[in-house]
Amino acid sequence: MSVPDPVVVGVDYGTLSGRAVVVRVGDGAELGSAVHEYAHAVLTEALPDGTPLGVDWALQVPSDYIDVLRHAVPAAIEAAGVDPARVIGIAADFTACTMVPTLADGTPLSELPQYAGRPHAYIKLWKHHAAQGQADRINELAARRGEAWLPRYGGLISSEWEFAKGLQLLEEDPEIYGAMRHWVEAADWIVWQLTGEYVRNACTAGYKGILQDGQYPSAEFLAELNPDFATFVADKLDHPIGQLGARAGSLTAQAAAWTGLPEGIAVAVGNVDAHVTAAAGDALRPGQMVAIMGTSTCHVMNGSELREVPGMCGVVDGGIVAGLWGYEAGQSGVGDIFGHFVSRHVPADYVAAAQAAGISVHEHLTRLAAAQPIGAHGLIALDWHSGNRSVLVDHELSGVLVGETLATKPEDIYRALIEATAFGTRTIIETFAKAGVPAEELIISGGLAKNTMLMQIYSDVTRLPLSVITSEQGPALGSAIHAAVAAGAYPDVPAAAAVMGRVARNVYTPDEAAAAAYDELFAEYTTLHDYFGRGANKVMRRLRAIQRAATAKVEATA
Numbered sequence: 001m002s003v004p005d006p007v008v009v010g011v012d013y014g015t016l017s018g019r020a021v022v023v024r025v026g027d028g029a030e031l032g033s034a035v036h037e038y039a040h041a042v043l044t045e046a047l048p049d050g051t052p053l054g055v056d057w058a059l060q061v062p063s064d065y066i067d068v069l070r071h072a073v074p075a076a077i078e079a080a081g082v083d084p085a086r087v088i089g090i091a092a093d094f095t096a097c098t099m100v101p102t103l104a105d106g107t108p109l110s111e112l113p114q115y116a117g118r119p120h121a122y123i124k125l126w127k128h129h130a131a132q133g134q135a136d137r138i139n140e141l142a143a144r145r146g147e148a149w150l151p152r153y154g155g156l157i158s159s160e161w162e163f164a165k166g167l168q169l170l171e172e173d174p175e176i177y178g179a180m181r182h183w184v185e186a187a188d189w190i191v192w193q194l195t196g197e198y199v200r201n202a203c204t205a206g207y208k209g210i211l212q213d214g215q216y217p218s219a220e221f222l223a224e225l226n227p228d229f230a231t232f233v234a235d236k237l238d239h240p241i242g243q244l245g246a247r248a249g250s251l252t253a254q255a256a257a258w259t260g261l262p263e264g265i266a267v268a269v270g271n272v273d274a275h276v277t278a279a280a281g282d283a284l285r286p287g288q289m290v291a292i293m294g295t296s297t298c299h300v301m302n303g304s305e306l307r308e309v310p311g312m313c314g315v316v317d318g319g320i321v322a323g324l325w326g327y328e329a330g331q332s333g334v335g336d337i338f339g340h341f342v343s344r345h346v347p348a349d350y351v352a353a354a355q356a357a358g359i360s361v362h363e364h365l366t367r368l369a370a371a372q373p374i375g376a377h378g379l380i381a382l383d384w385h386s387g388n389r390s391v392l393v394d395h396e397l398s399g400v401l402v403g404e405t406l407a408t409k410p411e412d413i414y415r416a417l418i419e420a421t422a423f424g425t426r427t428i429i430e431t432f433a434k435a436g437v438p439a440e441e442l443i444i445s446g447g448l449a450k451n452t453m454l455m456q457i458y459s460d461v462t463r464l465p466l467s468v469i470t471s472e473q474g475p476a477l478g479s480a481i482h483a484a485v486a487a488g489a490y491p492d493v494p495a496a497a498a499v500m501g502r503v504a505r506n507v508y509t510p511d512e513a514a515a516a517a518y519d520e521l522f523a524e525y526t527t528l529h530d531y532f533g534r535g536a537n538k539v540m541r542r543l544r545a546i547q548r549a550a551t552a553k554v555e556a557t558a
């Protein structure tokens, strides 16, 4: 039955909230949206029952995701003022790699009363960085054995991904590991809740699950890591794969009741918040690097050839769109770093001044910093407060600020931190270019796009034009585009993106004088980056070890 003037719903699951957007299929117009904050946010210090967590843990609670379906989706439909009968499809994208340990029927282990006090029964959020030890062992062994898949991940597997997190689970809580039937990406878990069927999406399986050319790491490799890990793929991970934009199934009666949408409509295969955004910017061609800049930054770009880029997150055939090699890189901390500075290091008089001006502390610091000549603050920072995802792939790295004096002001540091993240992006772009995957344009989405000083700094530092995805809900729009394809309204994702994508071209262009001034600072950044990040001085790793030992002592005496 065809529906007149159909609409679709895209749901974007972020780090702290989920957002739903209602989009008209015919032209991509966004008719309404709504946000729902997760009640439990991110668990970093303790479980809901008070059980303490270790250093670098980051967990989530699955009912928070269902609440997004129950609240944000109906609220978005209401805001759009459309009859739910016009909705022909829904799609969701998620942070990744965010992993849910479940029973055979998809029940998360943390929902079983007997496991409510067990940290490993909970969802490990993408920024759970406590599996670095396991990642190091995976990388060492893979390099020693010359595993063919390792170059597809830039030579290093991240502690954020399925294997490192799964191995940590096995080694630290074997009982929970034994009770787990599926180790499920949250992107697929939510689709499972919508359709009643578990379909593993090709994007996370490739980037986060080491599925290359139809194969996972071998049982021999896994056994060498830990004999009990030998059957990890067969027992916990392997599952039929769904391609991006395909229909995973139909909305169940239960999910229809949660969302207020018609039972039986198309539900698209799950996707990752970063990769799905390329469709929202109609940026699916080689050379178009999409940067999703919020809490963290993800960089995704298609290429027509397979290349090995050192330190990239990965390259996956069809990982962004069918028919092209999808490349991904990222910076684990970006907006998070500015947020940390704002909440922990800004004096009360700055907060009061921002309040008096009716602006956020971010905006206040930005205004103060914007007038400075480049380099006037005398500072260089390293943007590793949440570790380094690309190109060093090391989450034991931490932040650095060089040049602080008694004259340094908060806005100086704020600007230096922004510049550091821009230098981090340039490092990624240069590494891609050297490997034969050049970026010609940056297409920006995410919360940081609203900071015009920051955007101009990125254009100057990278010497690239910046286009901006005009939707405030870039990933959710990307999901809506995938929903339209899954519902059969368009033949493929590029065709839908060409009509439904939203982008303003060349909003920022590089200023050559500024770019030249940044070259000098970037050279200093690179010196520090290589010194602390490439093994000349492993002080950051030693400090982490000291921190872990000190924390363990406190826990033991508690």
Ligand SMILES: Nc1ncnc2c1ncn2[C@@H]1O[C@H](COP(=O)(O)OP(=O)(O)O)[C@@H](O)[C@H]1O
Binding pocket: 014, 015, 016, 293, 294, 295, 296, 334, 335, 336, 337, 338, 339, 340, 360, 362, 363, 366, 446, 447, 448, 450, 451, 454
């Ligand atoms: N004016 C600003 N300039 C720079 N960063 C900002 C500004 N306002 C908020 N932030 C940072 O932006 C991040 C949130 O980005 P957003 O895209 O909304 O979230 P998410 O990545 O979770 O989807 C936070 O980390 C916050 O510290």
Ligand SMILES: O=C(CO)[C@@H](O)[C@@H](O)COP(=O)(O)O
Binding pocket: 014, 015, 094, 095, 096, 097, 126, 272, 273, 274, 292, 294, 295, 296, 297, 298, 330, 332
């Ligand atoms: O790592 C990925 C994608 O691969 C992201 O999901 C992760 O960085 C979280 O992104 P957000 O900062 O929540 O947008």
